[in-house]
Amino acid sequence: MADQIEADMIHGGGFLRKIDLAMVRVRDVHPLHTTYRGRQVFTVPPPGGGAAVIEAFNILESFAGEHLIEDTVTRHHTLVETFRIVLADRGQVSATSGLFGRRSSVALSKDHARERASLISADSVIADSDIYGPVDPECAPPSESTTQVSVADRWGNVVSLTQTLGRSWGAKVATRGLGFPYNSFLESFNFDKPQCPGYLQPNIRWPNDMAPTIVLDDDGSLVVALGTPGSDLIPGIIANVVSNLVDRGSDLEAAVAFPRVLFGGTLDLVPYVEQTGSITAADIDALEDMGHKTVARYLYPAVGRSIVLYGGVN
Numbered sequence: 001m002a003d004q005i006e007a008d009m010i011h012g013g014g015f016l017r018k019i020d021l022a023m024v025r026v027r028d029v030h031p032l033h034t035t036y037r038g039r040q041v042f043t044v045p046p047p048g049g050g051a052a053v054i055e056a057f058n059i060l061e062s063f064a065g066e067h068l069i070e071d072t073v074t075r076h077h078t079l080v081e082t083f084r085i086v087l088a089d090r091g092q093v094s095a096t097s098g099l100f101g102r103r104s105s106v107a108l109s110k111d112h113a114r115e116r117a118s119l120i121s122a123d124s125v126i127a128d129s130d131i132y133g134p135v136d137p138e139c140a141p142p143s144e145s146t147t148q149v150s151v152a153d154r155w156g157n158v159v160s161l162t163q164t165l166g167r168s169w170g171a172k173v174a175t176r177g178l179g180f181p182y183n184s185f186l187e188s189f190n191f192d193k194p195q196c197p198g199y200l201q202p203n204i205r206w207p208n209d210m211a212p213t214i215v216l217d218d219d220g221s222l223v224v225a226l227g228t229p230g231s232d233l234i235p236g237i238i239a240n241v242v243s244n245l246v247d248r249g250s251d252l253e254a255a256v257a258f259p260r261v262l263f264g265g266t267l268d269l270v271p272y273v274e275q276t277g278s279i280t281a282a283d284i285d286a287l288e289d290m291g292h293k294t295v296a297r298y299l300y301p302a303v304g305r306s307i308v309l310y311g312g313v314n
Helices: 002-012 018-022 050-060 073-090 101-107 110-117 231-246 252-257 281-290 305-310
Strands: 032-036 039-043 146-152 158-164 213-216 222-226 262-264 270-274 296-298
Touching: 002 018, 032 050, 039 050, 050 073, 050 110, 050 231, 073 110, 073 231, 073 262, 073 270, 073 281, 146 222, 158 213, 158 222, 213 231, 222 231, 222 252, 231 252, 231 262, 231 305, 262 305, 270 281, 296 305
Parallel strands: 270 296
Antiparallel strands: 032 039, 039 213, 146 158, 213 222, 262 270
8 A cells, every 4th residue: 555655646646755654653651630520531642633622621620510511692702702711722732742831731631621611701801911822823724624533332431533534625635545534634734834833844743633632420430421623612512511411411413503602713712503493583682792802603403514513522
């Protein structure tokens, strides 16, 4: 296969060579771990996006569970602000470690989460200067068209797997006879800004947002195995679903189907909210009155591209 790939790359003007494939190694790594109201949360380590999921749970745990039960503007606001903070911290990511740069151990701690949670007020938006570091908005890598598979077998083994080609159909090319398209992740690197975490250089790992997650009860029994597409919306999507399960006591179908309040874009102030159902147009107006600069309004249930924005949770 490596010979076929190299020959096709040379023929088509591609960059990949057999020696690049020979350098790839499978790494057996431990998951990241935290607790959320007594439940055990395990998620993917770097270069995956599990660190952002961990921080989201740690921040939300700083608020009483009752705070997240009812559909109130305060709840919606708390979720949006949490995800703003998480993505701001994620913006300090180091491409070599896949974590939050020098602040990695701090950013994943409960103490850091309580400090960050203290910035969230009930009736106003946190100032950008209070949460954002010196992050160039052009450093944020694009990603889309991700697929999640969650599997459990009769013996109790559980796998949560997220994979992606980047864009739809990846690079939109394939080597004849091999049966798979190539991904498009070279475009996710930055080519002209060395200060960016994703600046392309030899032996670098692509930092991504994928965060397959498994949640266990305090007795070790399975609560949920889940993951989702959604690029930088992924931490918020997962946190919404797990909060519905844990804080609201929803069943799994309702927890996944429930309208979600999200935030996406490293420096784009865009809370994604629903217009109908449990999140009303009046709620959205109230968020804007609080100071949320740009609110993208989408009808529920989501259709077309909006499904990707809200996450195809599996």
